[in-house]
Amino acid sequence: MSAPGITEPTEAIARARAGDADAWGQLYREYAPAIFRFCRRAMPTREDAEDATMEIFMKLKGKLNQYDTTRSFSAWLYKVAANHCWDLLRRRKIRQDKETDDVENVPLEHPEPSQLEKLIEQRSSEEVRKALEKMGARARMALVMRYYSDMSYDEIADALGVRRAFVGVVLLRARHELRQALEGNAALAAGGTS
Amino acid sequence: MSGSEERNLKHLDEMTLLLYLERQLERARGLEVSAHMQECETCRTLLRALERESRLLTRAMLEDTEPLPSRLAQFQEAARRSMQWIWGLAFGLAATGVYALYTGYIQPWQSELEKAGFSGTNLLGLLIFQSPFWKGWQPMITLLEILAMATLGGLGVMFLRRRIRRGSALALVFAGLSVAMMLPAQASATELRKGDRVSVGRDEVIHSDLYVAGGQIRIAGTIEGDLVVAGGDVEVSGTVKGDLLSASGQVRMTGQVDGSIRGYAGNITVKGKVGRNVMTCGGDVNIDRDATVGGSITSMSGRLSIDGHVQRDVLGMGGQANISGFIGGSAKIRSDELNIESTAQIGGPVNFEGNKPPHVDEGAKLASPVHFEKITHAPNYSSPHYYIWQLIWASAYILFGLVLFALMPTFSLQAVNSAEEHVGASVGLAVLVGFGLPIAACITCVTVVGLFVGLSTLALWYGALHFGLVVIGALLGQWLMGRTSELWPLIGRMCVGVVIVRLFTIIPHVGWVFKYGAALWGLGAISLVVFRRFQPAVAAGAPSAPTVQSLPPNTTIGGPLPA
Numbered sequence: 001m002s003a004p005g006i007t008e009p010t011e012a013i014a015r016a017r018a019g020d021a022d023a024w025g026q027l028y029r030e031y032a033p034a035i036f037r038f039c040r041r042a043m044p045t046r047e048d049a050e051d052a053t054m055e056i057f058m059k060l061k062g063k064l065n066q067y068d069t070t071r072s073f074s075a076w077l078y079k080v081a082a083n084h085c086w087d088l089l090r091r092r093k094i095r096q097d098k099e100t101d102d103v104e105n106v107p108l109e110h111p112e113p114s115q116l117e118k119l120i121e122q123r124s125s126e127e128v129r130k131a132l133e134k135m136g137a138r139a140r141m142a143l144v145m146r147y148y149s150d151m152s153y154d155e156i157a158d159a160l161g162v163r164r165a166f167v168g169v170v171l172l173r174a175r176h177e178l179r180q181a182l183e184g185n186a187a188l189a190a191g192g193t194s
Numbered sequence: 195m196s197g198s199e200e201r202n203l204k205h206l207d208e209m210t211l212l213l214y215l216e217r218q219l220e221r222a223r224g225l226e227v228s229a230h231m232q233e234c235e236t237c238r239t240l241l242r243a244l245e246r247e248s249r250l251l252t253r254a255m256l257e258d259t260e261p262l263p264s265r266l267a268q269f270q271e272a273a274r275r276s277m278q279w280i281w282g283l284a285f286g287l288a289a290t291g292v293y294a295l296y297t298g299y300i301q302p303w304q305s306e307l308e309k310a311g312f313s314g315t316n317l318l319g320l321l322i323f324q325s326p327f328w329k330g331w332q333p334m335i336t337l338l339e340i341l342a343m344a345t346l347g348g349l350g351v352m353f354l355r356r357r358i359r360r361g362s363a364l365a366l367v368f369a370g371l372s373v374a375m376m377l378p379a380q381a382s383a384t385e386l387r388k389g390d391r392v393s394v395g396r397d398e399v400i401h402s403d404l405y406v407a408g409g410q411i412r413i414a415g416t417i418e419g420d421l422v423v424a425g426g427d428v429e430v431s432g433t434v435k436g437d438l439l440s441a442s443g444q445v446r447m448t449g450q451v452d453g454s455i456r457g458y459a460g461n462i463t464v465k466g467k468v469g470r471n472v473m474t475c476g477g478d479v480n481i482d483r484d485a486t487v488g489g490s491i492t493s494m495s496g497r498l499s500i501d502g503h504v505q506r507d508v509l510g511m512g513g514q515a516n517i518s519g520f521i522g523g524s525a526k527i528r529s530d531e532l533n534i535e536s537t538a539q540i541g542g543p544v545n546f547e548g549n550k551p552p553h554v555d556e557g558a559k560l561a562s563p564v565h566f567e568k569i570t571h572a573p574n575y576s577s578p579h580y581y582i583w584q585l586i587w588a589s590a591y592i593l594f595g596l597v598l599f600a601l602m603p604t605f606s607l608q609a610v611n612s613a614e615e616h617v618g619a620s621v622g623l624a625v626l627v628g629f630g631l632p633i634a635a636c637i638t639c640v641t642v643v644g645l646f647v648g649l650s651t652l653a654l655w656y657g658a659l660h661f662g663l664v665v666i667g668a669l670l671g672q673w674l675m676g677r678t679s680e681l682w683p684l685i686g687r688m689c690v691g692v693v694i695v696r697l698f699t700i701i702p703h704v705g706w707v708f709k710y711g712a713a714l715w716g717l718g719a720i721s722l723v724v725f726r727r728f729q730p731a732v733a734a735g736a737p738s739a740p741t742v743q744s745l746p747p748n749t750t751i752g753g754p755l756p757a
Contacts, residue, residue, distance in 0.1 A: 050266055062681070063679065113236055113240035113243055120246045129254050148255040168212060171212065172208060
C-alpha cells in the first residue's frame with residue numbers, strides 16, 4: 001500500500017475500473033497485505049481473516065465503479081473492508097451479551113491517571129495484541145478501525161451502525177476492556193510464574 | 195500551580211479528554227479543556243496516558259507484519275485466469291448448446307414432419323420453421339457463427355488490452371465489425387443499379403445479388419441471387435432465383451421468385467410463382483388467381499386478398515381479409531372482417547379473431563368450420579386467465595431481471611441509481627432512444643448495411659425497454675425497503691418492485707401509462723449508463739485524491755498538546 005505522502009495509483013485504479021485485469025492485479029498486490037492485516041486484527045482467527053480478505057476483494061471488483069475518484073482510495077478500501085468484517089461478525093453472532101447491553105447507560109469507571117500511565121508504559125506490543133484477541137468483536141473492531149485504518153468517527157459510526165455521538169463511548173469502553181484484558185494477562189503471567 | 199490549588203479544581207472526565215485528544219470536541223469546549231490542562235497536572239497526566247495508549251495500540255497493530263498467506267497470493271492469479279475465460283466459455287457452451295439442440299432435435303423433427311406430409315399448423319411453427327422473416331435456419335446458424343467470431347474478437351482485444359488503450363480497442367472492434375460486414379458483400383459480388391428508371395432486360399442475366407433503387411423499376415431478366423428493390427413502382431416479370439426483398443410504393447410480381455418475397459409496399463400484387471414464402475407489410479396485398487406460393491403467407495396489411503394457390507399456411511393481420519383461392523394448410527386471421535368465398539378451399543383449420551363473425555359462402559370447401567373469437571379490446575378482469583397471465587408476466591420479468599442483474603451487477607446497480615439521481619437526463623434520453631432508435635433501426639433495415647444490423651438493434655432496443663421496467667421495479671423496491679449496493683438484496687428489492695409495477699399496469703384505463711412510463715424511464719437510465727461508459731475513464735493525469743494515510747496508517751491522535 002502506498003506509503004504516506006506517496007500518491008495513490010490513480011492510473012491503475014482508472015484502468016481497473018475500465019475492466020483491465022492487469023491493473024486490478026496491480027491493485028490487489030498493492031493493497032491485499034494491508035487489507036489482510038486489517039482483517040487479521042478485526043477477525044477472531046487467521047483463517048477468518050484470509051476468507052474475509054478474499055471476499056472483500058471479490059466484492060471490491062464489483063464495487064469499483066462506485067468508488068468516488070475524488071476521495072482517497074485506501075480510505076474507501078478500509079471502509080468496504082470494515083463493513084464486510086462487521087457484517088461477518090454480526091452474522092456469526094459473535095457479539096457477546098455485554099456488547100448487546102445498552103452501554104450508553106453503563107457508567108465508565110474513571111481511571112487513576114498515574115496507574116494508567118504505569119500500565120501503558122509496562123505493556124509491550126505483543127501483550128496488547130494478545131489482549132486484543134480476547135476482546136469482544138465490537139470493541140476490537142472499533143479500535144482497529146480507529147487506530148489501524150485511521151477511520152473517522154463518522155465512518156466508524158456508519159460501519160458499526162451506531163450514532164456518531166456514541167462512537168467516543170464505544171472507543172472508550174473498548175479501551176477499558178483492553179486495559180482489563182491487559183491486567184488479566186499480567187495477573188495470569190504473574191500467577192504462572194509464581 | 196500548587197497542590198492545594200489543584201485540589202480545588204474539578205477534574206475533567208476521561209471521555210472529554212479522549213474526545214479532546216481525538217479532536218472531536220467543539221472549538222469552544224476544546225479551548226476550555228486547553229485552559230484547564232494548563233492548570234491541572236492530574237488531567238495532563240491522564241491525557242498523556244491516553245495518548246500513549248493510542249500510540250501503543252497503533253504500534254501493536256502495525257508491528258508483527260505477517261506475510262501474505264500463499265492462499266491469498268494465489269487467489270488473485272486464479273481469480274484472474276478464471277474470470278478471463280469464464281465468459282468466453284459460457285458463450286461457447288451456450289452457442290454449442292443451441293446448435294446441438296437444433297441439429298439434434300429440431301431439424302430431424304422438422305424433416306420427419308415434412309416427410310409425413312405435415313405442414314406447420316401453428317403460429318410458432320409458421321414463424322420459426324417456415325422462416326417468413328428470415329431466409330431459413332441456415333442464416334440463423336450463420337448469425338451464431340458471426341457472434342462466435344465477435345466473441346473471439348472480443349477475447350483477442352482482451353488479451354491485447356495490456357498494450358492498447360481503450361480508444362484503440364474500440365477502434366479495433368469497430369474496424370473488425372466493418373470488415374466483417376463488408377466481406378460477405380465482396381464475396382457475393384453484389385451489383386448495384388440506381389436511377390429514375392431502372393430496367394433489367396428480358397435476356398439479361400445477373401449472376402449475383404442485385405440491389406436496385408429508383409422511381410420505376412422493371413425486372414424482366416433473370417437474377418441468380420437475391421433481388422433487393424427500393425422504388426416507387428416495381429414490376430418483376432422475370433425470374434429471381436434468390437429472394438425478393440422490397441421497400442417500395444407498389445410491387446407487381448408476375449414472374450417467378452424461387453425464394454421468398456419479403457418487404458414493405460403500399461400495394462403488393464403477386465401474379466406469378468413464389469417458391470417459398472411471402473411475408474409482407476402493406477396497404478393492400480393481393481395474391482392473384484394465377485399466383486402460386488410454395489410456402490406460407492404472413493401478412494400485415496389493410497386488405498388481404500387470396501385468390502391464388504397457397505401450399506401451406508396463412509397468417510394475416512389487418513383490416514379485411516378475403517379468401518377465394520386454395521390454402522393447403524391452416525389459416526389464422528385477425529382482422530375486422532373475413533370473407534370466405536365459394537371458390538375457396540382450405541385444407542387446415544381456420545381461426546379467426548375479429549369484430550364480427552366471418553362470412554362464409556356455401557360452396558367453400560373447409561376442412562373444419564371456422565373457429566371464431568371476438569376481439570375484446572379491454573382486458574377481461576373477470577376471467578381468471580387474465581390474472582394467471584399477469585402472474586406469468588410478472589414472473590417472466592423477475593426472471594429476466596434476475597438473469598441480467600446476476601450477469602451485469604454493476605451495470606444494473608448503476609442503471610437503478612441513474613434512474614433515481616438523474617431523472618431529467620433519463621427522461622430526456624428515454625425520448626431520444628425510445629423513439630429515435632427504432633426509427634433509425636428501421637431505416638438501417640432498408641440500407642445496404644442490412645437487415646441484420648437493423649433487426650439486431652431493434653431486438654436490443656426491445657430488450658432494453660423491458661429491462662427498463664425491471665430497473666424501475668428495483669428503484670421502487672429500494673424506495674420501499676431502503677437503498678442497497680449488494681447484489682442479492684438488490685434483486686430482492688427488484689422482485690418486490692416489479693410486482694408492484696405490474697400491479698400498477700393492470701389498473702383500468704391508466705395502467706398503460708405506468709407500463710410505458712416505467713419502461714421508458716428505465717430505458718433512459720440504461721442509456722445514460724451506456725453513454726457514460728463510453729465516456730473516457732478518469733484520465734491518468736487527473737489530480738490525485740487527497741491522500742488519507744494508507745499503510746502504515748498514520749493515526750491521528752489529538753492535536754498539539756498545550757504547553
